[in-house]
Amino acid sequence: MKILVCISKTPDTTAKIAFTDNNTKFSEEGVQHIINPYDEWYALVRAVELKEKDTSTVIHLINVGDASNDAIIRKALAIGGDEAIRVNTAAGDDYYVAAQIADIAKEGGYDLVLTGKETIDYNGASVGGMIAEFLEMPFISFATKFDLDGTTATITREIEGGAEVNEVALPVVVSCQQGMAEQRIPNMRGIMGARTKPLKVVDPKDIESLTEVQSFDLPAPKQGVKLFEPGQEEDLVKALRDEAKVI
Amino acid sequence: MSVLVFIDQHDGEIKKSSFEAASYAAKIAEQTGTQAEGILIGKCNNDPATLGKYGLKKVYVAGDDKYSAFDDGVYTGIIAETVAQSGADTIVFSNNFNGKAIAPRLSVKLKAGLVTGAVALPDTSNRFVVRKSVFSGKAFANVSVKTATKVITLNGNAYGVNEGEGTAEVVNITPATAEGRVKVKEVNVLKGEVPLSEAEIVVSGGRGLKGPENWNLVTDLAAALGAATACSRPVSDSGWRPHHEHVGQTGLAIAPNLYIAIGISGAIQHLAGVNRSKVIVVINKDPEAPFFKAADYGIVGDAFEVVPRITEAVKKLKG
Ligand SMILES: Cc1cc2nc3c(=O)[nH]c(=O)nc-3n(C[C@H](O)[C@H](O)[C@H](O)COP(=O)(O)OP(=O)(O)OC[C@H]3O[C@@H](n4cnc5c(N)ncnc54)[C@H](O)[C@@H]3O)c2cc1C
Ligand SMILES: Nc1ncnc2c1ncn2[C@@H]1O[C@H](COP(=O)(O)O)[C@@H](O)[C@H]1O
Secondary structure, eight states: OEEEEEOOEEEOTTOOOOEETTTTEEOOTTOOEEEOHIIIIIIIHHHHHHHHHSTTOEEEEEEEEOGGGHHHHHHHHHHSOSEEEEEESOOOOHHHHHHHHHHHHHHHTOSEEEEESOOTTTOOOOHHHHHHHHHTOOEEEEEEEEEEETTEEEEEEEETTEEEEEEEESSEEEEEOTTSOOOOOOOHHHHHHHTTSOEEEEOOOOOOOSEEEEEEEOOOOOOOOEEEOTTOHHHHHHIIIIISOOO | OEEEEEEOEETTEEOHHHHHHHHHHHHHHHHHTOEEEEEEESOOSSOGGGGGGGTOSEEEEEOOGGGOSOOHHHHHHHHHHHHHHHTEEEEEEESSHHHHHHHHHHHHHHTOEEEEEEOSOOBOSSSOEEEEEETTTTEEEEEEEOSSSEEEEEOTTSSOOOOOOOOOEEEEOOOOOOOOSEEEEEEEEOTTSOOGGGOSEEEEEOGGGOSGGGTHHHHHHHHHHTOEEEEOHHHHHTTSSOGGGBBSTTSBOOOOSEEEEESOOOOHHHHHHHTTOSEEEEEESOTTOGGGGGOSEEEESOHHHHHHHHHHHHHHHHO
């Protein structure tokens, strides 16, 4: 079996959110980057678990981005994966990214394409579904569980207030979230091994983004908290009813 | 030209989020001088004509029971056919599980620019610019869509429901779209509970509650308010509560009218999932807890004393 895991780079979850260039660019100043948590904890680790079960499994990682993404790609390789491909470009919108990935996936003949449920910076939650449509494959989104029996996958996806169990024949694109796997810390052996794993850099295809960010802004700061003392619970509830009008 | 909105349903009942998406679509249509129409797929117990109340003039219904089980590939095909039939140039979804599964596929199929998680009406005065939530609610981006056809998913509770008078014309359609490749084996939805993502009020507990045996504090208050329950990540990681209740950066992002956080410190990753709530109430014994900075109301005190008294006060004031 061949698995393709889509890996993206995001600012650390505690990064200060600020913008520069007249609010058109995210300020990278002092920002640490990480592998997007859903890609790392769930998509990648589930792929590694599948390989542990069936050692003939091949895992490729893919990233669409410039050379500054190599550090997180190496970290992902330290967790698992046989080789990585980076499409060398300053990524465009989700359509652009998905088209680049689909183009490579078509050649690769993958049985399974895994993505995170969304990136924690631009919160698109779209790349997985877009890849599926480009490849004309079924897509299971927001998966919390993935099991394989031969070439039939049983996948649980989250829905409002519950879950749905789907059965689908490979190949399939799956976007992964909590539940799929348990987070792993790369060990020394993995880190050493990752240094020599192939990281192929390929040129992007000529594709146009369909959308463009014009500007960013920050939400208006909160007015400040209105505190009540223990014992004034009734006043709090009255304030929620009469002032905030939310109950 | 028209604005087409996907009407999402579960088990034959139209979801509340679809009334909001329809209201939003109707407003875009008014703004651009066209009309709003809906597409409803699968067997539905509600009368589609009543969607006229939210401003839809027409509802296309692919009502064959074979479409009742969700398959994003099939739904995308049916919606694309309806777009061709209706001449829609803007397609609206709720930014919920089904919406987020279909919209990206449709964007590729129609080569239409997609903006997910819209929080306001598009600015159509100069090009087509959609304001969306980014960085997990910590910022907004104004995104211009460059294609003639546009796809938008609307964040829950971002626009609101406009209910008026009106009846929509119902057009039954027989799509050419073939059957799908995804077999839905089971659907498990907690009956009678408000789904967290649709709830107007959410009561949430953190590690400050010490253990699952104390969760009646949360569930009693939630029951008194008719609220859904949620929790912080360590709580679900410890198995005190089910995973689907976990909110935050790695869990569900919600935007209820009222979020009550009990014994939760307010770490940045937790706030990322709840900071779009209209009103936040924090109960924490530590006055330095970061959550108070994001709160509208709060009590510094011991949850074990304070929360039961809030529950009593709610019961009393609600009569
Ligand atoms: C990449 C990443 C992603 C993450 N994603 C998420 C996420 O999605 N969601 C999430 O929630 N967390 C997430 N976290 C974890 C997050 O950083 C915090 O560790 C977590 O939110 C803390 O949970 P808590 O507030 O319940 O517990 P604690 O931080 O332990 O806080 C407990 C609080 O309870 C208060 N308390 C104690 N006793 C009482 C009492 N008797 N009465 C009243 N108050 C009391 C304390 O003062 C304290 O403020 C993530 C972390 C990382 C690194
Ligand atoms: N630049 C990228 N390179 C590789 N994979 C990506 C990239 N951007 C997004 N993805 C994948 O697509 C998922 C959803 O991203 P998004 O649709 O942008 O929220 C992520 O969790 C990744 O798995």
